[in-house]
Amino acid sequence: PEHFLITLALPAETEVVWVEDFYRGIGDCLDMFGGFLAGGETSGVPSGSAAVISIAATGSVQREHLILRSTARAGDALFVTGTLGGSIHGKHLDFTPRVEAAGWLVRNFKPSAMMDLSDGLGKDLPRLAKASGCGFSIDETAIPVTTGSTVAEAIGDGEDFELLFCLEESRADGLLQAWPFADLPLTRIGRMEEDGKEQALGGGWEHFRS
Amino acid sequence: PEHFLITLALPAETEVVWVEDFYRGIGDCLDMFGGFLAGGETSGVPSGSAAVISIAATGSVQREHLILRSTARAGDALFVTGTLGGSIHGKHLDFTPRVEAAGWLVRNFKPSAMMDLSDGLGKDLPRLAKASGCGFSIDETAIPVTTGSTVAEAIGDGEDFELLFCLEESRADGLLQAWPFADLPLTRIGRMEEDGKEQALGGGWEHFRS
Numbered sequence: 001p002e003h004f005l006i007t008l009a010l011p012a013e014t015e016v017v018w019v020e021d022f023y024r025g026i027g028d029c030l031d032m033f034g035g036f037l038a039g040g041e042t043s044g045v046p047s048g049s050a051a052v053i054s055i056a057a058t059g060s061v062q063r064e065h066l067i068l069r070s071t072a073r074a075g076d077a078l079f080v081t082g083t084l085g086g087s088i089h090g091k092h093l094d095f096t097p098r099v100e101a102a103g104w105l106v107r108n109f110k111p112s113a114m115m116d117l118s119d120g121l122g123k124d125l126p127r128l129a130k131a132s133g134c135g136f137s138i139d140e141t142a143i144p145v146t147t148g149s150t151v152a153e154a155i156g157d158g159e160d161f162e163l164l165f166c167l168e169e170s171r172a173d174g175l176l177q178a179w180p181f182a183d184l185p186l187t188r189i190g191r192m193e194e195d196g197k198e199q200a201l202g203g204g205w206e207h208f209r210s
Numbered sequence: 211p212e213h214f215l216i217t218l219a220l221p222a223e224t225e226v227v228w229v230e231d232f233y234r235g236i237g238d239c240l241d242m243f244g245g246f247l248a249g250g251e252t253s254g255v256p257s258g259s260a261a262v263i264s265i266a267a268t269g270s271v272q273r274e275h276l277i278l279r280s281t282a283r284a285g286d287a288l289f290v291t292g293t294l295g296g297s298i299h300g301k302h303l304d305f306t307p308r309v310e311a312a313g314w315l316v317r318n319f320k321p322s323a324m325m326d327l328s329d330g331l332g333k334d335l336p337r338l339a340k341a342s343g344c345g346f347s348i349d350e351t352a353i354p355v356t357t358g359s360t361v362a363e364a365i366g367d368g369e370d371f372e373l374l375f376c377l378e379e380s381r382a383d384g385l386l387q388a389w390p391f392a393d394l395p396l397t398r399i400g401r402m403e404e405d406g407k408e409q410a411l412g413g414g415w416e417h418f419r420s
Binding site: 005009045046049 | 258264
């Protein structure tokens with residue numbers, strides 16, 4: 001993380017203490033993960049309108065540590081961190097981004113492809129597969145489901161922000177043994193397949209669902 | 211200009227054709243000034259809420275072409291491009307950013323300090339002066355006022371996006387003679403003074419004025 005731009009569009013009835021609390025939280029996050037608040041914009045919206053917060057961030061990565069979503073290969077094992085589902089119940093509002101785990105993975109196992117799950121496994125896995133020119137197969141009974149959620153919700157809720165990544169099959173067991181994060185589950189959920197062999201997955205978050 | 215991130219927060223009643231027109235305009239701007247649309251986010255707001263558009267952009271400048279707002283010196287002549295005032299009447303909605311003029315200035319005269327006027331001369335000039343540890347004096351009768359606006363509006367409307375810059379006194383006449391943009395007025399409006407000698411200017415845009 002390098003520079004952050006924060007834009008607030010707030011209705012007149014917004015309490016100053018709310019804005020102060022917001023920036024205190026932003027400050028805590030910058031302390032934790034690094035990065036600088038470089039600027040942004042403030043604007044009003046009509047009274048009664050929703051407040052809108054938009055945050056843009058820049059970052060950089062060493063060339064040899066760059067991992068794309070377009071470089072998975074058929075036969076790779078497919079993993080997710082954490083548990084999926086539950087953003088409907090607010091789980092995503094108290095979540096630590098997987099920055100540390102992603103860094104460890106890149107340095108120690110360099111996955112063949114990786115992304116975070118923002119729109120749900122049901123939408124994001126097909127994107128990774130398409131970008132890589134692969135298909136995929138999932139063992140739905142293996143999906144790590146957040147307590148209180150169903151498998152369908154784990155596939156469809158979105159806003160998980162867990163890591164989805166691919167690793168060559170021969171190194172999959174070694175990764176599971178080496179995984180050092182006791183509080184963060186790591187689960188093998190399937191494999192990448194040849195292009196055209198794509199399993200149907202329900203769900204995924206629609207931004208403009210009304 | 212390098213990378214652009216565009217975030218839209220739209221109510222469900224937004225017409226698709228509006229979004230298409232919006233991105234067509236963005237595409238025209240990118241064609242004109244360069245830069246790539248790198249991503250962003252889309253989200254909904256409740257029906258009846260204001261639509262919010264947030265655009266973040268990155269850019270870079272050659273080190274020797276970098277001009278800050280904090281490096282003006284007492285005695286420098288003070289210039290603005292274009293005419294000021296009129297955003298209340300929508301002038302700023304059909305405006306070409308002064309990218310070409312700024313580039314010419316930097317290459318040919320390298321101003322001692324420069325910024326664009328986003329909150330109005332009455333707010334932005336004191337900011338430039340404060341950042342530079344200077345005061346300023348303005349000849350209000352010299353301010354180039356947009357037809358149909360008053361001097362107070364020229365100082366206070368904001369959203370002018372004209373260039374405000376400082377140049378050492380000895381080069382001021384040379385600049386006025388060399389200025390190559392026939393359609394863009396260039397006006398000397400005053401000078402930078404020693405710190406503490408700051409003229410009162412009315413107005414300037416308040417983001418949260420209710």
